[in-house]
Amino acid sequence: MERERPAAPRPPSVDAVARSIADVALPHPLLVEAAREAVAAGDPGSARARAESIRSRLLTPVVNATGVILHTNLGRAPISSETAARASNIELDLESGRRGSRQDRLGPLLARAAGAEKALVVNNGAAAVLLVVTALAAGRSVVVSRGELVEIGGGFRIPEVLTAAGATLTEVGTTNRTRLSDYEDAVAAPDGPALVLKVHPSNYEISGFTESVPVRALGSLGLPVVADLGSGLLDSSTPWLAGGPPDWLRGEPAVRQTLAEGASAVTFSGDKLLGCPQAGVIAGSSELVERCSRHPLARALRPGSLVLAALQETVLSYLRRDGDAIPFWRMATLPLETLRERALAVARASGVPSAQVVECGSVPGAGSAPGREIPSAGVALPGDWAGLLRSFDPPVIARVRAGLTICDLRSVDPADDALVSKALGECTS
Ligand SMILES: *Cc1c(COP(=O)(O)O)cnc(C)c1O
Numbered sequence: 001m002e003r004e005r006p007a008a009p010r011p012p013s014v015d016a017v018a019r020s021i022a023d024v025a026l027p028h029p030l031l032v033e034a035a036r037e038a039v040a041a042g043d044p045g046s047a048r049a050r051a052e053s054i055r056s057r058l059l060t061p062v063v064n065a066t067g068v069i070l071h072t073n074l075g076r077a078p079i080s081s082e083t084a085a086r087a088s089n090i091e092l093d094l095e096s097g098r099r100g101s102r103q104d105r106l107g108p109l110l111a112r113a114a115g116a117e118k119a120l121v122v123n124n125g126a127a128a129v130l131l132v133v134t135a136l137a138a139g140r141s142v143v144v145s146r147g148e149l150v151e152i153g154g155g156f157r158i159p160e161v162l163t164a165a166g167a168t169l170t171e172v173g174t175t176n177r178t179r180l181s182d183y184e185d186a187v188a189a190p191d192g193p194a195l196v197l198k199v200h201p202s203n204y205e206i207s208g209f210t211e212s213v214p215v216r217a218l219g220s221l222g223l224p225v226v227a228d229l230g231s232g233l234l235d236s237s238t239p240w241l242a243g244g245p246p247d248w249l250r251g252e253p254a255v256r257q258t259l260a261e262g263a264s265a266v267t268f269s270g271d272k273l274l275g276c277p278q279a280g281v282i283a284g285s286s287e288l289v290e291r292c293s294r295h296p297l298a299r300a301l302r303p304g305s306l307v308l309a310a311l312q313e314t315v316l317s318y319l320r321r322d323g324d325a326i327p328f329w330r331m332a333t334l335p336l337e338t339l340r341e342r343a344l345a346v347a348r349a350s351g352v353p354s355a356q357v358v359e360c361g362s363v364p365g366a367g368s369a370p371g372r373e374i375p376s377a378g379v380a381l382p383g384d385w386a387g388l389l390r391s392f393d394p395p396v397i398a399r400v401r402a403g404l405t406i407c408d409l410r411s412v413d414p415a416d417d418a419l420v421s422k423a424l425g426e427c428t429s
Contacts, residue, residue, distance in 0.1 A: 014039050017047045024051040062395045063416045063423075067376055067408030069331050070365035072153065074397060076271035076278070078327040078413070079310055090305040102302065103293065106312050113318045114234055115256035116266075116283035120293050121311060125269035126156045127301040128280035129228050132267055133165035133195070135295040136224060136288065140194035141168040143186045143223075145178035147212055148199035152230065152367060158199055167194075177211040180220070187221050196223050198263075200253055202230045202367030219262035224288060227258050231368040232268030232281065240323035246333060248364065248372035255283060264288050270307070272366045275328035276314045277307050331410055332364060332374060339377040342409050342417055347379045349421035352428045356380050362410040378408040381424060388427040396423045 017035035024031065031051055038047035062074060070076045093100035103120055110119035122128050133142060142162055149171065151157040162169045170193050172182040186193060196218055218225045236254035238245045252273070258266050265284025270276035280301075282292050292298060303311075314326055323329035340357060347355040358380040361373035385405040389396040396419065398407045407420050 011039055011042075012044050017044050021048045021051050024048065024055060026051055026055055030054055056391070056395075060394065062397055063419055064411045065378070065389075065396055065398045065407035065409070065420060067360060067362035067378065067399060067406075067411050068365040069328060069362060069411045070272055070368060071397075071411070072366055076269075076366050077275045078331065078411075079277050080327065088305050088309065090308065102305070102308060106308055106315065109312065109315045109319065110281060111283060113315050114259070114266075114281075114283045116259055116289075117286040118289035119281055119283040120289050120298070121270070121303055121308065122280045122282065122298070122301040123303055124278050125228075125230060125232075125267060125272075125280040126152075126161065128267035128269075128282045129158075129161055130165055131292050131295060131297050131301055132226050132265060132282055132288075133162055133167050133197070134297055135292045136226070137194040138166035141170045141192075142195045142197050143170045143172055143183060143193045144197050144199065145173045145182075145212060146171050146175050147173060147178055147206060147210070148197075148201060150199060150201050150204070152202055158197075162197075176206055176209055178213060179211060180213050180217050183213060183218065183221055187223060193223065196221055196225045198225060198227045200228060200230045201370075203370055205370055214261065215258055215263050216261040224264040225262065226284075226288075227253070227263045227266045229253050229255060229258060229266050229268045231272045231366070232270065232274035233368075234274065234318060238323070240318050240321045240326070241329060241333060242323070243333065246374070248369050248374050250372075252369050259284060269366070270311055273328070273364065273368050274314065275326040276311045279303050279307050279311055327413070331413075332362075334410060336375050336377060339409050342414060343377045343379050346407070346409065346417050346421045346424070349418065350379070350424040352381060352424055354382055354428070355424060358404070358406060360406055360408050362408055374410065376408050376410040378406050378410075379420070379424065380404040380406045381428065385424075385427045389423050392419075392423045392426070394419065396420055 014035045017039060018031040021031055034051035034054055035047045038044050038050055064071055064074045090102050091100050106121055107119045122131055149158050159169050170186045172178055172186050198215060215225060215227055233252050233254040235256040255266050265282055265288045267282050270279025282289055317325040343357040347357055358378055360376050360378050362376040363373055382404060384400050386398050386400050389398050398405050
């Protein structure tokens with residue numbers, strides 16, 4: 001008689017593996033997915049790591065200790081979000097009880113803060129440019145200096161945006177020098193352009209033998225001039241900052257001044273120097289902004305109520321001249337001495353003997369004020385701990401330079417200092 005062979009050990013059931021990792025904070029179907037992958041790989045023990053990896057890929061708040069205050073990978077402007085389960089009067093006129101427009105209340109506030117006749121809010125800065133060009137120049141040409149045919153990042157390239165808007169590009173000048181006469185020649189051409197677009201190069205600088213035409217001079221061309229400012233600094237005299245404009249802001253074009261110089265409209269992001277959640281703004285003459293509002297694309301590019309509510313709060317802070325109420329400005333203008341004191345406290349509380357206070361340079365980020373640094377202070381540990389710091393809950397995002405892991409405290413909310421100490425302490429223990 002043949003002897004029975006001993007059965008190979010049965011792999012654990014997917015269900016049992018999923019139950020064994022039930023403490024990982026994920027919905028059951030995602031635990032099952034991790035368990036199934038682990039069992040299929042012949043390594044049921046890897047289920048937990050797989051589930052934690054799924055979890056770490058979810059959107060989550062992080063502590064930005066990079067010193068880049070508007071960090072594009074970290075959602076740019078820091079915002080606090082508290083949401084109660086309530087409806088809003090987004091399209092209701094509370095006085096009459098009739099339907100209203102979501103743009104009607106924020107638009108005038110923004111226009112007032114920006115020194116514009118009218119303002120319109122859309123989904124982001126790219127959408128603002130797309131809508132302006134589509135509404136004003138679809139089927140016609142737009143004049144842009146060759147020094148301003150830039151890529152902003154994330155695939156936003158001016159020539160491609162013009163194509164997407166159904167406009168053609170008329171390039172003028174050269175990479176480093178463009179004169180008013182270059183624009184004049186383009187405007188005089190038969191079948192001339194509909195619009196002059198001036199683009200802030202944002203994340204790069206041309207220096208040396210250069211020349212460009214200021215908005216003030218472009219007004220003489222007799223065409224609407226739209227300035228894509230990108231950053232959304234509302235006013236170069238920063239009346240919302242008690243100490244006046246900080247040094248690093250020098251030369252950054254501002255909304256109010258650009259309109260005063262004669263731009264028909266400006267476009268800018270909500271989540272750069274404006275300090276709001278992701279949004280885009282078109283501000284300028286009533287006629288031009290209304291043409292944008294009426295275009296069918298405006299509906300497709302409009303923001304939702306969470307964004308509008310946060311934007312409204314921020315604009316009210318600007319009108320109150322209360323920069324401290326806007327997290328970006330609060331962080332950007334914190335005195336160096338305060339940061340040194342915080343860094344010392346964080347280093348001590350971490351309990352790590354090798355933790356040291358260092359001076360470092362923060363930057364505004366998101367292509368604003370390129371090349372400018374804001375003196376800052378932070379805590380440094382010898383070695384590269386960035387990966388470990390990212391695995392904390394909440395993740396701490398630090399920077400590694402010259403063999404040091406640096407947590408720059410300028411971009412950290414002081415309420416999170418204790419988290420930074422704890423993470424530093426734990427990663428070296
Ligand atoms: C950032 C930027 C944009 C794009 O704005 P998003 O809000 O990122 O869509 C467009 N133009 C300029 C000049 C910019 O700096």
